[in-house]
Amino acid sequence: MLLTEKEARxxxxxxxxxxxxxxxxxxxxxxxxxxxxxxxxxxxxxxxRENMNANVVVWVNRKRGAASTNELDEASLRAAVEEAxxxxxxxxxxxxxxxxxxxQTYKPTLGxxxxxxxxxxxxxxxxxxxxxxxxETAGVLSAGFHxxxxxxxxxxxKNGNFDYERRSIVSLGTTARTTDGAGSGYxxxxxxxxxxxxxxxxxxxxxxxxxxxxxxxxxxxxxxxVILEPQAVADLVGFFGFGFDARNAEEGRSAxxxxxxxxxxxxxxxxxxxxxxxxxxxxxLPGSQSTQAGLPAEVVYLVKGGVLENLVYSRFWAQKRExxxxxxxxxxxxxxxxxxxxxxxxxxxxxxxLLVSRFWYIRSVDPRTATLTGLTRDGVWLVENxxxxxxxxxxxxxxxxxxMLAPGNVEMIGTPERxxxxxxxxxxxxxxxxxKLKAFKFxxxxxxx
Amino acid sequence: MTTSRRDFLKTAGxxxxxxxxxxxxxxxxxxADAVADKNRLxxxxxxxxxxxxxxxxxxxxxxxxxxxxxxxEQQVQNVSRSxxxxxxxxxxxxxxxxxxxxxxxxxxxxxxxxxxxxxxARANSAFQRKPIQIVPAAKVVTTWKGAFQKDPFDVPIDDxxxxxxKLNKAAMKTQGVGFVNSAMLFVNxxxxxxxxxxxxxxxxxxRSFPSFTVTAINRASGDFQTRTSFGGPQALGxxxxxxxxxxxxxEQAGEEVVAKLKAKSVEPGKYDLVLHPSHLWLTIHExxxxxxxxxxxxxxxxxxxxxxxxxxxxxxKLQFGSKLVNFVADRTQPAGLATTGYDDEGVPGQxxxxxKDGVFVDWQTTRDLAPLLGQKKSYGCLYADSWGSVxxxxxxxxxxxxxxxxxxxxxxxxxxxxxxLIYGTGSYSIDQQRYNFQFxxxxxxxxxxxxxxxxxxxxxxxxxxxxxxxxxxxLGGPQTYQLGGSFNDxxxxxxxxxAVSHGCPIARFRQINVLNTAVRAS
Numbered sequence: 001m002l003l004t005e006k007e008a009r010x011x012x013x014x015x016x017x018x019x020x021x022x023x024x025x026x027x028x029x030x031x032x033x034x035x036x037x038x039x040x041x042x043x044x045x046x047x048x049r050e051n052m053n054a055n056v057v058v059w060v061n062r063k064r065g066a067a068s069t070n071e072l073d074e075a076s077l078r079a080a081v082e083e084a085x086x087x088x089x090x091x092x093x094x095x096x097x098x099x100x101x102x103x104q105t106y107k108p109t110l111g112x113x114x115x116x117x118x119x120x121x122x123x124x125x126x127x128x129x130x131x132x133x134x135x136e137t138a139g140v141l142s143a144g145f146h147x148x149x150x151x152x153x154x155x156x157x158k159n160g161n162f163d164y165e166r167r168s169i170v171s172l173g174t175t176a177r178t179t180d181g182a183g184s185g186y187x188x189x190x191x192x193x194x195x196x197x198x199x200x201x202x203x204x205x206x207x208x209x210x211x212x213x214x215x216x217x218x219x220x221x222x223x224x225x226v227i228l229e230p231q232a233v234a235d236l237v238g239f240f241g242f243g244f245d246a247r248n249a250e251e252g253r254s255a256x257x258x259x260x261x262x263x264x265x266x267x268x269x270x271x272x273x274x275x276x277x278x279x280x281x282x283x284x285l286p287g288s289q290s291t292q293a294g295l296p297a298e299v300v301y302l303v304k305g306g307v308l309e310n311l312v313y314s315r316f317w318a319q320k321r322e323x324x325x326x327x328x329x330x331x332x333x334x335x336x337x338x339x340x341x342x343x344x345x346x347x348x349x350x351x352x353x354l355l356v357s358r359f360w361y362i363r364s365v366d367p368r369t370a371t372l373t374g375l376t377r378d379g380v381w382l383v384e385n386x387x388x389x390x391x392x393x394x395x396x397x398x399x400x401x402x403x404m405l406a407p408g409n410v411e412m413i414g415t416p417e418r419x420x421x422x423x424x425x426x427x428x429x430x431x432x433x434x435x436k437l438k439a440f441k442f443x444x445x446x447x448x449x
Numbered sequence: 450m451t452t453s454r455r456d457f458l459k460t461a462g463x464x465x466x467x468x469x470x471x472x473x474x475x476x477x478x479x480x481a482d483a484v485a486d487k488n489r490l491x492x493x494x495x496x497x498x499x500x501x502x503x504x505x506x507x508x509x510x511x512x513x514x515x516x517x518x519x520x521x522e523q524q525v526q527n528v529s530r531s532x533x534x535x536x537x538x539x540x541x542x543x544x545x546x547x548x549x550x551x552x553x554x555x556x557x558x559x560x561x562x563x564x565x566x567x568x569x570a571r572a573n574s575a576f577q578r579k580p581i582q583i584v585p586a587a588k589v590v591t592t593w594k595g596a597f598q599k600d601p602f603d604v605p606i607d608d609x610x611x612x613x614x615k616l617n618k619a620a621m622k623t624q625g626v627g628f629v630n631s632a633m634l635f636v637n638x639x640x641x642x643x644x645x646x647x648x649x650x651x652x653x654x655x656r657s658f659p660s661f662t663v664t665a666i667n668r669a670s671g672d673f674q675t676r677t678s679f680g681g682p683q684a685l686g687x688x689x690x691x692x693x694x695x696x697x698x699x700e701q702a703g704e705e706v707v708a709k710l711k712a713k714s715v716e717p718g719k720y721d722l723v724l725h726p727s728h729l730w731l732t733i734h735e736x737x738x739x740x741x742x743x744x745x746x747x748x749x750x751x752x753x754x755x756x757x758x759x760x761x762x763x764x765x766k767l768q769f770g771s772k773l774v775n776f777v778a779d780r781t782q783p784a785g786l787a788t789t790g791y792d793d794e795g796v797p798g799q800x801x802x803x804x805k806d807g808v809f810v811d812w813q814t815t816r817d818l819a820p821l822l823g824q825k826k827s828y829g830c831l832y833a834d835s836w837g838s839v840x841x842x843x844x845x846x847x848x849x850x851x852x853x854x855x856x857x858x859x860x861x862x863x864x865x866x867x868x869x870l871i872y873g874t875g876s877y878s879i880d881q882q883r884y885n886f887q888f889x890x891x892x893x894x895x896x897x898x899x900x901x902x903x904x905x906x907x908x909x910x911x912x913x914x915x916x917x918x919x920x921x922x923x924l925g926g927p928q929t930y931q932l933g934g935s936f937n938d939x940x941x942x943x944x945x946x947x948a949v950s951h952g953c954p955i956a957r958f959r960q961i962n963v964l965n966t967a968v969r970a971s
Contacts, residue, residue, distance in 0.1 A: 039749040045841060066529035363877055447885070
């Protein structure tokens with residue numbers, strides 16, 4: 001069961017009470033997690049986990065030690081505190097120590113739904129059975145994964161802060177494959193509220209894509225105009241989203257570093273219709289109410305009108321640079337500053353290009369230019385003269401994300417949709433639009449379906 | 450159970466009550482009735498599952514310990530220890546799996562959670578299409594420990610910190626090195642398994658993972674390069690840190706990363722590749738280890754990791770690589786990260802061929818996968834990364850066998866007219882059926898007319914699995930064989946982490962497509 005605020009505070013009070021350290025940050029998390037996995041139109045594994053964890057970080061004479069345990073009896077909690085203190089005592093001085101936060105005030109973000117925390121077994125089994133039935137009717141074999149997680153956590157500091165929050169998320173991803181292995185479709189969506197998860201849409205989209213991607217033709221690798229569906233954008237941004245660290249940029253080891261030891265802040269690096277921001281209170285994508293061990297989260301623009309507006313300063317790096325730490329990001333939203341285009345409009349306005357539904361196995365190739373490699377998966381179609389013509393075989397790409405979003409390469413931007421990286425299995429999400437781009441570099445063909 | 454808790458810890462090489470054992474983990478665990486507890490708990494789980502109609506059940510009662518130390522330059526960034534204790538029950542009811550787990554390890558909770566596991570299976574079984582079947586496994590009552598000599602959890606933290614700071618100093622000796630990050634991670638799994646077959650197995654495993662990354666920066670041009678360590682994780686104890694030449698490698702890495710900044714950017718095209726084991730293990734992992742997983746071949750992983758081009762009809766027929774190529778799966782190899790006495794459903798560690806003389810011959814299996822191909826026994830590949838995770842098929846150590854002759858690196862380079870020698874792992878990516886892959890590396894050397902003539906940068910090669918292994922025309926001898934590996938190989942839904950090793954000799958591949966990965970941002 002999840003900890004109430006009162007129960008969580010009782011544990012953090014105990015942990016703080018046990019420590020003799022000069023400073024401390026303690027936390028307790030409680031979690032319920034359940035899943036149902038199916039494959040080849042049959043049930044595979046299904047399970048449930050209940051866990052709690054207590055974490056202790058202490059500083060003794062500015063020396064740091066940390067320990068954690070999932071045994072929450074008094075002796076174990078006390079032992080965890082003693083272990084953290086022992087580690088602190090034998091560690092060198094923590095030169096990056098910043099005193100823990102005093103009492104903060106939080107504006108709740110409402111990212112928790114009771115129904116998500118208690119998914120009825122039979123309802124979930126029935127929902128998955130319906131997907132299998134639809135797959136059987138369509139003559140495809142489906143595999144998928146339904147997961148629901150709810151957590152309640154609290155962090156408290158020796159300097160007087162207390163931060164309690166409950167969060168939940170449910171996701172369903174489904175892959176449908178034609179029995180001959182010639183077609184494959186995928187669709188993934190998530191929400192914090194299970195009543196907002198449209199399982200029949202997920203099933204329908206996966207099956208449609210499997211049937212429509214059969215008999216793919218081979219096209220040469222090369223540079224193509226592309227339309228990236230929100231899922232494809234999410235798969236790329238899943239990597240890109242972590243690249244805004246100020247320290248890395250200032251130390252000269254990031255795509256946002258500039259010659260002469262400077263950064264690219266203030267430079268127009270992206271198309272001027274692009275905003276990238278974090279907003280804890282977006283109704284469809286509530287972020288955490290806090291960031292960086294308790295700092296109250298705020299709206300933070302990373303890119304505004306294509307200009308690199310902010311890099312992310314940790315509390316330590318901000319102190320070193322004599323500026324404020326960044327109160328985010330706690331989520332990633334990419335949205336257009338102009339009227340968004342629909343996917344149909346993007347297709348209608350394409351003379352020749354590729355419609356990409358998803359990318360897979362994306363890895364960094366060159367961090368200097370945020371160049372990634374990976375492959376298309378589960379549906380690529382040739383668009384010609386404003387219409388989808390036929391499915392094509394998959395490709396490997398090698399593409400700089402900075403160049404992809406650069407002025408001159410972005411033709412149309414869609415309405416942001418809640419979507420998560422497929423490698424992340426729906427465990428997190430962003431609000432991202434479809435993109436119509438002038439050039440995207442595919443470097444080889446892939447026969448995989 | 451024939452062994453007492455005290456006997457088990459002795460077997461595991463842990464000195465009970467010794468002053469070198471400062472850990473609170475053992476203090477909190479060393480209850481005199483621990484073994485009796487686990488057997489009683491197991492009885493409670495298995496009898497509850499049987500009473501509720503499960504045809505098979507197992508319970509794992511596991512404790513995990515983790516230690517992490519990370520540093521940069523002459524600063525310590527993190528020292529932490531954590532532990533996790535709990536149990537997970539798996540029940541097979543009318544051909545449907547159910548699983549439930551809890552951190553509260555008491556007989557009452559075991560009975561409640563076991564009933565929950567059966568209830569989950571029952572709810573799903575009403576809609577099950579193809580009932581799960583499992584092959585039998587012999588009853589085993591035993592203990593097993595890994596091959597480590599020096600338990601890293603017994604080594605003082607201060608020694609480890611000093612080790613890393615010394616390593617950082619060595620890495621920064623060369624002028625031009627800007628940064629160094631280093632870390633060591635240690636994992637201890639203390640696992641108890643009881644199955645409704647009657648097996649009771651207790652195991653103690655250790656894994657150690659030291660690593661570092663050195664960075665050189667040209668601030669004037671905004672350019673930077675990195676070089677990460679070649680020595681990977683191993684299922685060894687602290688002796689691994691003492692015996693492997695970490696300081697020598699760190700100093701060498703500092704020199705190499707500075708040289709890399711000035712190295713020639715590769716000209717794309719076809720080259721002969723000579724691949725060092727510090728690089729080749731990852732290519733083996735992705736292009737051989739994963740496609741020979743039977744759950745992938747049967748589309749069980751279709752929604753996440755993907756399927757495999759090695760479909761059931763290809764067994765014994767597909768020419769996977771050249772005749773030199775032999776891949777062996779092995780859960781008994783000393784220091785192998787996936788080496789274990791028994792898997793998470795009581796099947797003993799084994800060794801078998803996946804590819805023999807270039808032909809694909811077999812898969813990796815579990816008790817519920819084996820019957821789907823008519824096999825009578827499992828190869829023992831079931832594993833869960835936590836007491837709270839559902840065990841599912843995971844990769845054993847998969848290794849390329851060395852040549853019989855004592856062929857050296859020089860022997861392999863001698864016959865290369867225009868080629869590249871690659872050390873270390875870099876960027877890696879492969880498609881969902883394991884055909885098309887692309888790999889980078891850490892250091893690259895140009896080979897001209899049988900000689901190494903200088904350093905290259907911005908290198909990645911791209912190929913297709915069977916074309917690549919078919920192009921292998923030279924293997925180093927047993928003296929070039931080394932073990933590399935992954936500490937956190939992700940697979941499954943929900944994603945779980947598996948540690949796995951891959952051994953190989955130095956090997957040569959003819960005419961592989963090489964890309965230049967450098968792109969200038971506009």
